[in-house]
Amino acid sequence: MAEVTRFIETYVPQHYDIYLDINRGTKSFAGKTTITGEALVSPILIHQHDLNIQTVKVNGEVAEFVVDTDKDSIAITVPAVGDLTLDFEYDAKLTDNMTGIYPSYYKVDGVSKQLVSTQFETNFARQAFPSVDEPEAKATFDVAIKFDEQAGETILANMPEKEVVDGVHYFDTTVRMSTYLVAFGFGDLQGKYTETTSGVKIGVFATKAHATDELDFAVDIAKRSIEFFEEYYQTPYPLPHSWQLALPDFSAGAMENWGLVTYREAALLVDPANTSLPMKHRVATVIAHELAHQWFGDLVTMKWWDDLWLNESFANMMEYVAIDALQPDWHIWESYQTGEVLGALNRDATDGVQSVHVEVKHPAEIDTLFDPAIVYAKGSRVLVMVRTLIGEDALRTGLKTYFAKHQYGNTTGDDLWTELSAASGQDVNAVMSTWLDQPGYPVVEAKVVAGKLMISQQQFFIGEHTDANRQWQIPLNSNYAVAPVLLKEQELELGDYAKLRADAGQPFRLNLENGSHFIVKYDDTLLADILEHADELDAIAQLQILQDLRFLAEGQQVSYASVVPLAAKFAESKSIVVNEAIFMILSNLKKFVEPNSAEKAALQKFIGQLSAEQLARLGWAPKPTDTNDDTLVRPYILSSALYAEDQAAIDEAHALFVAHEDNLFDLPADARVHVLRNEVKHFGSVALFEKLVVAYQEATDPSYQGNLSSAITSVTDDQLVKRVVELFEDATVVKPQDLRGWFAGLLGNPAGQQAAWDWIRTDWQWLVDKVGGDMSFTSYITIIARTFRSQARLAEFKAFFEPKLAEPGLTREVTMDTQVIASTVALIESQGAEVNAAIAGANK
Known part of the structure; x- marks a missing residue:
């Protein structure tokens, strides 16, 4: 296996002059790049990928060079080490896989248009210009761009435009930055x-396919986020502007290019009249995440990709810190509990999962580092632990010093811990190393043994595993003073339980506010005490009970059947976090039943009973009296009622569809997807299918498009399933960026699962060619693992994917997802009968 070679060890760039002449008609560009820097050896290595290098000069003289396509390199013989200037002339094609320089496709009033933009993270700048394309190789950049410009078009870049000469747009010199943060975009934009209070210009841009008021929400959030971070970090925003650009085609959610942040349209644009509250939450947190990066990631950057978490984990935490400050009425940390925390706990329980900090041994492994549940979610949860442990003041003091010391430079995690330790007086590194350098997380068991209250830790697993006897320094956050701040031991005795319980006057609990990355297993005595006083607990504590017990059931440490009654116990809660925990339990119970079986009928009845009271209270349409929680709970209740095939709910959804048949977008945003799916399931026809496909093609609102694709992929007719599969590769209908959602929808549909599974096996190479450069590409495999639950499907999965284990970018995902399916199969075989008996017994 090829090892990663650091090109910066051969040549250290200081400044780039980049000229590009881009032609959308021919999908090509010509370039001239001049790099000044220092050669450390000869030959030097410069990155390129798919560039047709015509000439290379060293200090003005034509030089010998060798291009190695396998290593993405240009090896250049230089006369001597020391300062020298490199000149390159080259040409290349625009890509069509959303990396490098690429076109986005869209229509305005039926007219096809293109918007050209960039995506250089992780290592795609080399597709646009020769460079030392590594995070540590920071330099300044002068960018000049010419393109087949038409009247009224706009071009944006990291820095302000300074002049236009003979159709060439020249931009101000950038600050010192990494190549992967260089960005530009141009087209017919609005x-x-x-402007912020400190004078930073804020702009939000999109194509003219959108109404102008769809930009307003992002303008407000971006402005207030920049102002918040300047105050929080106690460090000024270092650029004159912050542009936010919505792209019709974009592989990720967003990208923190310095001064020109790029987004999926769904992650930036908001229809003010009809957008659900969860979508507003998502857009706001994505914007805050990317703007948090302008300091943490852009101003100070990880030295190498193994410290990617240093960028992403921190930004993931700060998006919630910021939005909680900007919109306290949203209670955004509750969304964190049911989103990031849940994702991290689920992924991190599979043996073989990567650690937050992971060594990169092969270039193909770089993109696999972007595991959202680990690098983003788990990493942020570990940082939340640190924030709680050292306190807000120490965190901010440490960050201010960190930025001042390392601005425009590169760091490792140790550099951050050094500053936080100095600010707090605590050995932060000692705690963090146990969480960042080893995978997984602990289950802390609390039990009463011979009258003594005992706690112990061991790694928690779901599925087959090899226990490596890992230990953590665990912030316990207990409500009993006798429990230590940090559990460092394998096992610890806390004292006489009866006396401790009497003195405390409340049940013993760990991980208050669910702020540390572990779950708790209470013995029967302690759990019964907690459940007896459950009504006295806050919503997060109730969520934690349900969540931890569900994970313990998934890991077969407790019976899943014992969790079933708890869903009913908390079913009347009005809290969104409690309802989401209940919904997750109910969703997981679905894997124990087969379509059209008596067991499924019993589960439908159980779910219908649990949702009936809430459905009567909330109804289908928003009410002026709705609380924040009511608005967020309603979609879960509607989903449950329709799964239960409640006839009144089916009829109400159909009536709503009929009332809005001429303009389906106007359906209430919170209910729209459920109305559409209900219509397809119970009133479906070829005419309805075609109507929804046309609506999808004509829609400009991305959340509405998501609702339509969810409905379209829920078809049950064999011929319509076949039509859906045909649409997978029709980019005029399904953009490659949206294909993952379509595939997941059809695979999760029992009537379409076989067709979706056949398609991905048959057309795997097409998929690799189309979106294989996407850092989220392996999520296609994850989707399959989350869906399959039989021995037969496990065998098919292994037969197809095990031959791909040797591919470095797929090895970890295939290995883990094989275990995920195997653990699901084992759980169903072991506990299925008992679970279904519990469901049947719970029905009234």
Whole structure:
């Protein structure tokens, strides 16, 4: 296996002059790049990928060079080490896989248009210009761009435009930055602007396929986020502007290019009249995440990709810190509990999962580092632990010093811990190393043994595993003072339980506020005490009980059947976090039943009973009296009622569809997807299918498009299933960026699962060619693992994917997801009968 070679060890760039002449008609560009820097050896290595290098000069003289396509390199013989200037002339094609320089496709009033933009993270800048394309190789950049410009078009870049000469747009010199943060975009754009209190210009841009008021929400959030971070970090935003650009085609959610952040349209644009509250939450947190990066990631950057978490984990935490400050009425940390925390706990329980900090041994492994549940979610949860452990003041003091010391440079995690330790007086590194350098997380068991209250830790697993006897320094956050701040031991005795219980006057609990990355297993005595006083607990504590017990059931440490009654116990809660925990339990119970079986009928009845009271209370349409929680709970209740095939709910959804048949977008945003799916399931026809496909093609609102694709992929007719599969590869209908959602929808549909599974096996190479450069590409495999639950499907999965284990970018995902399916199969075989008996027994 090829090892990663650091090109910066051969040549250290200081400044780039980049000229690009881009032609959308021919999908090609010509380039000239001049790099000044220092050669450390000869030959030097410069990155390129798919560039047709015509000439290379060293200090003005034509030089010998060798291009190695396997290593993405240009090896250049230089006369001597020391300062020298490199000149390159080259040409290349625009890509069509959303990396490098690429076109986005869209229509305005039926007219096809293109917007050209960039995506250089992780290592795609080399597709646009020769460079030392590594995070540590920071330099300044002068960018000049010419393109087949038409009247009224706009071009944006990291820095302000300084002049236009003979059709060439020249931009101000950037600050010192990494190549992967260079960005530009141009096309027929509209924009809205504002300015922060410190004078930073804020702009939000989109194509003219969208109404202008769809930009307003992002303008407001971006402005207030920049202002918040300047105050929080106690460090000024270092650029004159912050542009936010919505792209019709974009592989990720967003990208933190310095001064020109790029987004999926769904992650930036908001229809003010009809957008669900969860979608507003998502857009706001994505914007805050990317703007948090402008300091943490852009101003100070990880030295190498093994410290990617240093960028992403921190930004993931800060998006919630920021939005909680900007919109306290949203209670955004509750969304964190049911989103990031849940994702991290689920992924991190599979043996073989990567650690937050992971060594990169092969270039193909770089993109696999972007595991959202680990690098983003788990990493942020570990940082939340640190924030709680050292306190807000120490965190901010440490960050201010960190930015001042390392601005425009590169760091490792140890550099951050050094500053936080100095600010707090605590050995932060000693705690963090146990969480970042080893995978997984502990289950802390609390039990009463011979009258003594005992706690112990061991790694928690779901599925087959090899226990490596890992230990953590665990912030316990207990409500009993006798429990230590950090559990460092394998096992610890806390004292006489009866006396401790009497003195405390409340049940013993660990991980208050669910702030540390572990779950708790209480013995029967302690759990019964907690459940007896459950009504006295806050919503997060109730969520934690349900969540931890569900994970313990998934890991077969407790019976899943014992969790079933708890769903009913908390079913009347009005809290969104409790309802989401209940919904997750109910969703997981679905894997124990087969379609059209008596067991499924019993589960439908159980879910219908649990949702009936809430459905009567909330109804289908928003009410002026709705609380924040009511608004967020309603979609879960509607989903449950329709799964239960409640006839009144089916009829109400159909009536709503009929009332809005001429303009389905106007259906209430919170209920729209459920109305559409209900219509397809119970009133479906070829005509309805075609109507929804046309609506999908004509829609400009991305959340509405998501609702339509969810409905379209829920078809049950064999011929319509076949039509859906045909649409997978029709980019005029399904953009490659949206294909993952379509595939997941059809695979999760029992009537379409076989067709979706056949398609991905048959057309795997097409998929690799189309979106294989996407850092989220392996999530296609994850989707399959989350869906399959039989021995037969496990065998088919292994037969197809095990031959791909040797591919470095797929090895970990295939290995883990094989275990995920195997653990699901084992759980169903072991506990299925008992679970279904519990469900039947719970029905009234």
